[in-house]
Amino acid sequence: MDLDDRTKRVLKAVVLSYIETAHPVGSRTVIQGSDFGVSSATIRSIMADLGEAGFLSQPHPSAGRVPTEKGYRFYVDTLLNEEAFQIHEDEILQQAALLVKHEDMRAILQDTSKLLSDLTHYMGIVTVPKFSSTRVKHIEFIRLRKKCVMTISVSEEGFIQNRFFEMLNDLSQKELNRISNYLNTLYKGMSLQDVRQELMGQIQKMKDLYDQLQSETLELTKQATMNGEQTDEGELYMDGTAHMLDLPDFNDSKIMKGLLNAFEKKRVILQLLERHIDSEGVQVFIGAENPFLGDHHCSLVVSPYKRGDRTLGALGVIGPTRMAYSKVIPLVDMAAKQVSRLLEENT
Amino acid sequence: MDLDDRTKRVLKAVVLSYIETAHPVGSRTVIQGSDFGVSSATIRSIMADLGEAGFLSQPHPSAGRVPTEKGYRFYVDTLLNEEAFQIHEDEILQQAALLVKHEDMRAILQDTSKLLSDLTHYMGIVTVPKFSSTRVKHIEFIRLRKKCVMTISVSEEGFIQNRFFEMLNDLSQKELNRISNYLNTLYKGMSLQDVRQELMGQIQKMKDLYDQLQSETLELTKQATMNGEQTDEGELYMDGTAHMLDLPDFNDSKIMKGLLNAFEKKRVILQLLERHIDSEGVQVFIGAENPFLGDHHCSLVVSPYKRGDRTLGALGVIGPTRMAYSKVIPLVDMAAKQVSRLLEENT
DNA sequence: ATTGGCACTCTGGCACGGTGAGTGCTAATT
DNA sequence: AATTAGCACTCACCGTGCCAGAGTGCCAAT
Incomplete structure (x- = not known):
């Protein structure tokens, strides 16, 4: 052009x-x-x-x-480039300060989605990394009742996951502690996927000579990691749906209904974000450029966030095509960097 | 009359x-x-x-x-009494089966709010018990980095809470394990409040003769419990906001905006529920009978759920005053009983 | 006490016409 | 050749007036 x-x-x-x-x-x-x-x-x-x-x-x-x-x-x-990206930085920093208090990483992500929505008056969205793609820092097993065990895993990034499952044999809390100690020294810093793979390799070797404890260890680990994979669908935080109703763009109640129904299906939006999670930096999708936003007169501004060189998730803003791009784009960029920084720090 | x-x-x-x-x-x-x-x-x-x-x-x-x-x-x-409470029980049971799979109690509550909303096509709401009012089953400390510790507490009811805090002195993971073992045998089955009180008493006795470990123990426990009290505001799960838009009652966009803005402030609804948490059985609040629902043409059907004789939270449905009470009331009743049952089982 | 009939009231939808914002075109100007 | 002023034209929007339909209240008759 x-x-x-x-x-x-x-x-x-x-x-x-x-x-x-x-x-x-x-x-x-x-x-x-x-x-x-x-x-x-x-x-x-x-x-x-x-x-x-x-x-x-x-x-x-x-x-x-x-x-x-x-x-x-x-x-x-x-x-857009020629424009001065004028954000009220004080405002942002003030708000962002809220994120710094030491908290579960999930809470921080949730706050981030609220931050994005509050500052833009559009919808803020943040995906939560699949737990299986994070690196394990600590595994703990807790005996709930006979044969029923809960596992708590803490990732280096600051995420926590817990699962319940049934064991074939009943183990005492003491035995569980021994196993978790063992695993913590062994698998520190590997992703759940890696742990699982490593484990599968071991199974072969140990087949003949494992003792009772090790057999149980294997089962526990298998359960902990497998269970993870199964139900570890991505999660999504969304905030500011109500803002959208204030926009003249969605005054037509038909459009709005469709929109809200679409938003109710978080899964769709999740796919939407994950599809572009591997790109670098802020991306902008305008209206029908993205099939999910198709008829809804919506645009999406999104950026991945990462820890080191591993992309963990994405965050962004959904608003009307008539969006204040010059404000939103740098904001999303900042937010992604901020979250990345927090992930780094939390080690 | x-x-x-x-x-x-x-x-x-x-x-x-x-x-x-x-x-x-x-x-x-x-x-x-x-x-x-x-x-x-x-x-x-x-x-x-x-x-x-x-x-x-x-x-x-x-x-x-x-x-x-x-x-x-x-x-x-x-x-209403004279009416046959005809619910499609099969439908409910089918859905309720989803709740039985062993999961974090929080997830179950979240599913419950979805269940309520799906079956009624109104809004489902469920409060999460304050963690400080549940009974501790297991406390675990995990060393994140120098002087920075995370605590994970599991309650007998199946709730999990975690907090981060900084210590005065740096402790190794091994020492932390010893402390958590000590606490787990000591304080099993007490509420966080009780633990805190017990602790305060001990401080006096030990003042002179405590050794290093015990001093640290005291500090840890203090932190774990105090932190809990401070930020342990009630939580709330809400589902089905989109359903409300389909209702002719809220076609007027003015009403709807007010409604959604009100719903965005979960805190208000939380207060609303907590105010009536001590009553027995299902309660119905129609329109302005409840100041929060005041001008919004909304009614609230709510019931507390409990474990043993301790009321832990409340769940219910918010819909238009023109609500299908004959369906909603028995449903809420059932849901409350179901959740109570699950809390009992999870021991 | 109940009913049929009748006059009345109010809403919702539809057509009508005036107004105003904004366009496209053309002819004149620089 | 680009710019401008002027003019006719086109819609959306808004208020008005009208009509049909639904429902009421009342009254006289049963």
Whole structure:
């Protein structure tokens, strides 16, 4: 797209105005906004060009112009960089301070989703890493009742997982302690997946000569890791659904219903995020660019967060296509970095 | 209120019809519903009486009748008992089976809120007991890094809580294990509050002769219990907000916004539930009977759940005043009993 | 006490017309 | 060749008026 410099300015003016007011913007409005030094007629012809090129559209033949998804795309890709990313940093830092208090990593992620939603007035979303992809720091077994054992695993990243399961034989708490001690020295810092693999290898070797304790150890570990894999679906924190109702974009109750029903199915959004979890940095998906947001006039700004070089999850913001991208994008970026930093620290 | 028997029947017919259709019900509709053997004119005069007595009201002077809150109240208190509580038990049991798989008690409560919402198509809510009011089964300390310790407590009821805190001195994992072993034998089955109290007593006695380990033990326990009290606000699971949008009662977007904003503040609802947590059995609050639900045309059906004779939390359903009470009330009752049963079993 | 009939009231939907914002086009201007 | 002013045109929006339908209240008759 090679657009005239002045044409770009017009497009940008339209996008900005529409983002602010949610009203179709006419040629007069464009002039009032920034001083072009030309008359509305000129703007009109330029806007007609932009309409032909697919960047703008008209809700009805004699209304002002509204950016198309292509228009937003161009704005985000080309016009946004030049803008000063002005965030109220004090505000952010103040809020972010809340995250620092030592807490379960899950609580921090939940707070993050609330932070994102509060600062943007859109919806904040944060995925929780699958536990099986984190590194084990500590495993503990607790005897609940005859043959019924609970396992608590703490990951190096600060996540905690617990499972219940039944054993073939009854073990005393003392025996369980011995086993967990053994495992803690043996498997420290491996991912659950690794542990499981390692274990499977051992089974062969030990087959003949294992003693009672080791056999139980094997079973425990197998249960702890397997159970994990089975029910370890990703989790998702979502906050700020109510904000969306305040937006004029979703005043139509039909759209809103569809939207909320879609949001109720967290699984869908989870897939949505996980699909792009491997990319680097902030990504923006506008409207139908993402099938899940399809008809809902929604955009998604998302960034992965990581510990070291391992991507653990993603966080971001869902809002209307008419989103304040210039505020949201740097915010999501910051949040991802902040979370990554906390994961690093928590070692 | 001493109402004519036939008058009661009319009131009941109006309530039932309105609950079903959400349309103001006219005299003709009443006749069509159940066979009264009288003409619409007669019904009209009866309905006029009911209106004067405050059980019915008219949205506008020439429309059908709608139950007032007083009307619902009378229906719930007096007319409901005679009805057959017909629930699709198979459906419930099928769903409830999901709750039985051994899981963290929190997960079970969360599933319960989903169950309540799915079966009623209203909102399901379940409070989580304050951890400090449960009985400790097992305490575990895990050393995260220098001077930084995590404590995991498992309650007899099946709840898990974890806290992070900093120690004055650095302790090895081995020492921590000794301490937790000591505590586990010592304090088994006491509530965190009790533990704390017991501890405070010990401090005096030991003041002179404690050795290093015991001093640390004291500090750890103090931290574990105190931390608990501080941040141990009640939690709340809520499910089915989206259902509420499908109800014609909340089609007006103003009402709905207020509603959702109110729901976003879970704390308010929590207070709401905790206020009535000490009562026995299912309670019904209709509309403004409860200040929190005040202007929102909502009712609340709630029941406490307990372990033994100790009430731990409450669960229930929030729906429109026009709620299918005859289905919801027995369902909430069942759910509370089911949860209580699970808490008992989990020992 | 109950009923049928009748007049009345109010809502909801629909058509109608005026207003205003905004466009596209053309002819004049620089 | 680009820009501008002017003008006719097009819709959405809003208020009005009207009609049908549902339901009531009342009254006289049973």
